[in-house]
Amino acid sequence: MRQIAIIGAGQAGLQLALGLQHHGYQVTLVADRTPEQVESGRVMSTQALFHDACETERQLGLNFWDGLCPPIEGIAFSVPHPELAGQKAVAFEAQLNDPAYSIDQRVKFAHWQRTFAERGGQVMTEQADVDTAERLSVTHDLVLVATGKGDLGRIFARDESRSPYNAPQRHLALAYFKGVRPRPGHSAVSFNLIPGVGEVFLMPGLTRTGDGAWLPYENVLIEAVPGGPLDVFGDVGDSGEQVRRMLSLMATFTPWEYDRVKDAELTDPVGTLVGRVTPQVRRPVATLPSGRPVLGLGDALVVNDPLTGQGAGSAARAAAVYLERILWQRERPFDRSWMHDTFEDYWGYARYVTQWTNALLAPPPPHVLGVLDAAQRHPSLAHAFVNGFNHPPQFFPWLTSPQEAVTFMTRHGAPSPAVHA
Structure with a gap:
């Protein structure tokens, strides 16, 4: 059986590793942290997974939390009134045909990594770099890079024709809260669009406490237009200060959401995150110093702002497309032509996500x-x-x-x- 190496243990890398393992491939997975380090680390994202993306996991038997995770039954969309404080200029909601889910990625990735190892997969725990990719390329038929971090991520050239932005379009503040008051009616992603200012999102999810108990919680994400009134997290000192600033902004711009969150608490001391993302698409094939090619996967190649909630789902879709094409290739070479075609097959879907997300970063026409x-x-x-x-x-x-x-x-x-x- 052909040997494949995957550098990066996020949604795309882990799902593809487990999928290949399911089909009998020998897979080497390179992770930058152990499962224990992932579980005790800081939160990573809001990780919404809508139905079609969930199906890519279910087909491989990786849906370990279906009976536990609170379902996201719909989406509620609001635009605050620009002149009447506390009122909405636009408000509607609807149910999804099938529910979405949000599992704390610390829980998910740690469990998936353990599952991969228990099933006989080889895990290398190290901060991978170009030298790591070189070593693996000698002993493996295919090397995939599923991380955009550090020098390894930078070996993939930016695709200018598919990357209209050169800087972050939003500055982000995320917190996981327990004790949030449920919204009336069905559960939902609460999507609050404040034109020219940013967005405020709430979304139910599932995590675990330090003693292993399951804990439903609510993701709260503020996306700030740089330099605007929501952009106040650049100098935040600690989680407590971040939460105070988030609540203050919600009380001003989305008081209906503030009322749900005002009495809530963080799920854990590292249940917050601030950051920013530059949306971009990179070219799928990079050449190592030895001349051997490597193929990018997931957010090593396609990075979108999280405001449309598509990051985890797009990674799952990429893993599913790559798995299908690797299985189809059988004993034929994983050459540059196959690598380019594999990415373009995925891009046939991902381009819609990228175009939609980039469009929402601008004021709505x-x-x-x-x-x-x-x-x-x-x-x-x-x-x-x-x-x-x-x-x-x-x-x-x-x-x-x-x-x-x-x-x-x-x-x-x-x-x-x-x-x-």
């Missing part, structure tokens, strides 16, 4: 605002919009075309002259 406004009055339109989060190609072509937006609205019984503004 009139035809998009028209769709959002009409969704308040037409449940079919709201349902179609919400379920696009599971399958982002559904946002096209109406997202980028005023004429197609008219067609989209009419299809759902909601013609509106606002689209022509």
Whole structure:
């Protein structure tokens, strides 16, 4: 059986390693931390996984938390009124056809890494670099890089034609809270869009306490337009100060969300994170100093801002596409042509995620605002919009075309002259 090495133990790297292992491949996984270090470390992201992405895990029997994790049953979308404090200019909600889930990645990745090792996989724990990739390329038929960190991530050249931004478009503050008051009705991702200012998200998830007990919690993510009124976390000193600033902003901009969170507490002392992401796409194949090629995977190649909640799902989709193409290749060489074609197969889906996310980083154009406004009055339109989060190609072509937006609205019984503004 051919030997494959994967550098990076996140959603894409672990899922592909376990998938290949399931099909009998000999896999070497390089992780920068042990499972115990992952479990005790700082939170990593909001990690929403919508239904289609969940299915890629279920097909491999990796859905260990289906019966435990609180389901995300829908999405509630709000735009605060620009002049009337505490009121909403736009507000609608709808249920997903199938629920989404959010598992604390500290729990998920630690368990997956242990599962891989228990099933006979080889795990190397080290801070991988280019030399690591070189060593592995000598003894393995294929080396995949599933991390964009450090010098190893930088060996993949930026694809300028697919990367419109050169700097972070949002500054991020994330916290995991226990004791958040549930929203009325069904559970949901609460998506609050504040044009020109940023976004505020709430989303239910599942983690574990230090003694191993399961703990439902709520992700709270603030995305700040750089230099704007939400951008106050650059000098935050500790978790307590970060939480105080987050609550203050929510009380001002989204008081309906503040009321849910004001009496909550952090899940753990390292349940917060601040950061920023530069959205970009990198070219899929890099050449090592020896001349041997390596293939990128997941966010080693495609990095989007988290405001559309697609990071974990896109990584899962990438792992599924790569797995299928590796199995299909059988004994044929993993040459540069195959590597490029494998990524382009994935990009056929990922381009919609990237285009949609990049579009939302800019102020919404009139035809998009028209769709959002009409969704308040037409449940079919709201349902179609919400379920696009599971399958982002559904946002096209109406997202980028005023004429197609008219067609989209009419299809759902909601013609509106606002689209022509």
